[in-house]
Amino acid sequence: MLWDSRVFDALNEFDGMRRTFRHFGVPSTVEFPAINMWVSDDKAVVTTEIPGIDPGAIEISVVKDSLTLRGSRQAAELKADESYLRRERWNGQFSKALQLPFSVESAKVEARFSKGVLSIVLPRAEAEKPRKIAIKSE
Amino acid sequence: MAETEREMQKKEAETPDTGERTRSTRIYSPQVDIIEHKDDITVIADMPGVDEKSVDITLEKNILTIYGKVDSDIPKTHRLSLSEYGIGDYQRVFTLSDEVDRDKIEATVNNGVLRLVMPKAESAKTRKIPITAEGVGGLINLNGVKHQ
Helix, strand or coil: CCHHHHHHHHHHHHHHHHHHCCCCCCCCCCCCCCCCEEEECCCEEEEEECCCCHHHEHHHHEECEEEEEEEEEECCCHHHHCEEEEECCCEEEEEEECCCCCCHHHHCCCEEEEECEEEEEEEEHHHHCCCCCCCCCC | HHHHCHHHHCEECCCCCCCCCCCCCEECCEEEEECCCCCCCHHHHHCCCCCCEEEEEEEECCCEEEEECCCCCHHHHEEEEECCCEEEEEEEEEEEEEEEEECCCEEEEEECCEEEEEEEHHHHHCCCCCCCCCCCCCCCCCCCCCEE
């Protein structure tokens, strides 16, 4: 028989392989906006590209170790005799939550919006900072 | 909300035919809206990380190229723990038709958005042609063709 079980096994295996490798590299789709995060021992830096947005309209909230970004961008309103020849840019509302690697001192979070890139510096909570333990010698 | 679920990945630009590059960054193709107004055609491009000093617009014959240079200020002492987008320059090439008045193209950059206003040339502006109706209908002779 043409479609014997070996064929299906091979297909299953291929599927499993694809599932394994899916997590490598940049994902093909991410929830908007795309985020990059850099981490050091005492702080995390989160950057995201949201060009053309009014900085006052971005809402950033931090609770313990989760960061939520909210905002929206409106498309240009067209008059009767105007039309889109091409339309690729995003518009609408977005909301994205992100799990941080540690709890954050929410009072000391700083955000800066420049050239359409939002960058947020999140200092690690004092209580969670790694401590060096000195060893006493006898 | 459905709008935000759309695929939002940055698209890498096709390799330009202009030869090898000396800057070792990726080039992305910015997302663009083109809007036709009554008197101009406006191109709006999302180029986060670009300001008015780092964007280059060249017009050679009828090829309009926009190029945005991005200098990423990645904190050196940090390690990358999540990477959903790549950072690189932007480039996109447009072919202009004759209807654009080349001398009057204006560009502004605001919050990472480039806006190019290209006024239409006088000759290309839409004109309304008035049609006057004549009282009597009938066959029209074109180029002297005789209707029998």
